[in-house]
Each structure stands twice: as structure tokens, then as C-alpha cells.
Amino acid sequence: MFPEVESLIDLDGYPVHELDRGAGRAMVEAARRTFDDTSLVVLDGFLRPAAVRRITEQSLADAARQGYRFTGSNNVYLGTEPTAGRSAELDRTYTKTTPAFDRIDSTSPLKALYGWEPLAQFIEAVVGRPVHRSADPLGAVTVHLHHDGDEQDWHFDVSEYTVVLHLHAPQAGGVLQYVPRSRTQLTQNHRALREIAAGRRHALTRDLPTVPGTFVLHAGRVSMHRVTPVHGPDPRISATLSYNISPGLRLNEYTRRLYFGRDR
């Protein structure tokens, strides 16, 4: 159905289309162990260089034409914890340009990847439960461009799982920092949450630099994370594909307005 998808991925290194054969099975086993241990799976060189170039060029064009640019602050819970999230000290800095799902070209390889069944099956095998693509008209698949000085500060995602594809690296900064499976602990320990939000490094904080072609699967709803400020003339570009544990789920209005400047 999506013949081009097979040319986007290094299927020799990552046989996601053959999960029930030897190499595919071994890959899933390894990814599953890593996900259990760290809340995250990183596959270097997952996208082929030509695919990275093509998606990057298209993303720059989509962003220049109709990317939404936001500067302000976001709540760490993105509207998913109405009471705990009301404190102004948990509102964090947020500046980036995001073309929404409906502004990403319909021929984009990102949409083909999202619709490709073997990728969804791989994610299910790694996280160990059924997953469903997001039904959000704006946020199901999104591109993020961080220019010099841009960042996305600490937050928990609305979606349960997110695939992040690294497309372009900045000269410096733009690191994904995350505190694995920290939601319950930090929601019960407001002081620790405030300290991380205020910039103090938590003992469990991990760093993931941006390397084009890399596939990242992470449990963004339970792992607090941020993208550190980007420095230099080259933007950091990433794309996110969102998954939930129930069908038909969407972002909330707060997050749609924050990310895209509109609710639909």
C-alpha cells in the first residue's frame, strides 16, 4: 500500500517489516528490553540519508509556507492535570515553529510512514500492548523546527507514545532531555517537579543529542522531557508521530492552541 516506505528505512539494519523472522525478532527483543529499562528506544540510521534530505526539504517548505510560530510558555502537564498544572511556576518557555498535520504535504513520507502497518506493529511489539494512531486533526503527525534560541521546555506529552524522527541537527543544543517514567513520582513530589522545571538537573535526567536519521520511540506521557535551547545558524528539525493506547484519542484544546495557534 505504501511501496515508497520501504525505500525510506534501512530495512537491512532494522527489518521492521519482518518481525516474525530471526533478525526482526532479535531486533524487537533488544528494543523491548531497552524500552523497559529506559522508557526509550533509539535506532541510529533508521531513515536512509536520501529520505532524511527529502523530508527535511519538504519540512522547511511546509514551515515557510504555513508553519505556526509560538513564543510564550507551556504548562508542564499540557492541560492533562487540571489541578496540579495550574501553578504559574510550572509554566515553561516554549518557542518553535510547527506545521500541523493538515499543513504537511499529503505526499509527505511522514504520512506514509505513519500509515504503514508494520511500523505500528513494531511499536506494539516494543511497548507490549496495542497502540492506536492519534485521531487529532492537527497533532497526529507534526514537524518541529527550532531556530537559534528556540527551545521547548519541560513537559509531559498528551499522547502515550511518540516516535521522534531526527531530521536536522543544530550546531549546539537541541538535546532531548528526559526523566524516565517520572510522572507519578514527580506529581507526588511537587518540590522535585518545581526544581526540574526551574532548571535543576535531576539525578535521573538523561540526554539524547540530535542525530539526523535517528528513530526514537519514547513514553512521552509518563517521562518528563524537554528540548534544550538551540544555538547557531542551523535549525534543529524533528518530526513526531503520535500513538495512544485507545482508539480515537486526540490532543486537548489547550495543546492544539499552544502548538498550532488554533483548535481545528
Ligand SMILES: O=C(O)CCC(=O)C(=O)O
Ligand atoms: O522534537 C523532539 O525531540 C520532541 C518534541 C516534543 O517533545 C513534543 O513535541 O512534544
Ligand SMILES: [Fe+2]
Ligand atoms: Fe513532548
